[in-house]
Amino acid sequence: MDGMTSLxxxxxxxxAVEIRSWSLDSFRELRGLRAALREIVAGTAGEVSDRMAVVATELATNALRHGRPPTxxxxxxxxxRLxxxxxxxxxxxxxELDEGRPLGAGGLGLQLARAFATDVGWYxxxxxxHVWASFPS
Known part of the structure; x- marks a missing residue:
């Protein structure tokens, strides 16, 4: 088995109603995304806002690395739900999730999204x- 699983x-x-959007062309913009996202969702439980920031960064990193800009x-x-x-x-x-990859080997963005979010999917x-992850607000 190759360890790959589709979302x-x-x-x-x-x-769903859009609260905010960001258009990213480079990895340098990820820090600003994280900071803005944390500020916007500051009223949610601390763990949820931190997990959302991690998932947003991971999914955006995947899109910048593997997709075509802009992200x-x-x-x-x-x-x-947020x-x-x-x-x-x-x-x-x-x-695709690479469930066979060891921790520290990179490529864990989708695994983190599945672990931290209530629901994850794509279309x-x-x-x-589009890849998405939902969280309780």
Whole structure:
């Protein structure tokens, strides 16, 4: 077995409302994303805001590394859920978890998203691929 697992294909909460979005072209912009995200979700439980920042950074890093720019990160709200959604322009590579990779070997972004978020999935439109993770607010 190769240890690769596909994420479920689904859209996150169709009635979600965008709170904020960021367009990233380089890894240098990740620090600003983390800081802004933590500031916006400061009212949530400390662990949730920290986990959201980690997942947003990991998913954005994956999109910058493997996708085509720009990477768009959106923070959405749907009822009692906050959703991080990261889009890139590589429609040909479905996100896959490498469950056989040892800790410290890199490539753990999707594993962290699954561990920290309530729900994780992905979907594609005609122009973008989206990976998302939801959290309690």
């Amino acid at each position: 479920p294909t689904s859209t996150p909460h169709p009635a 768009v990160v959106r923070l959405l709200r749907s009822g009692d 959703i991080i959604e990261v889009a890139d322009h590589d429609l040909f590579a479905a996100p 594609a439109t005609e122009t973008t691929k």
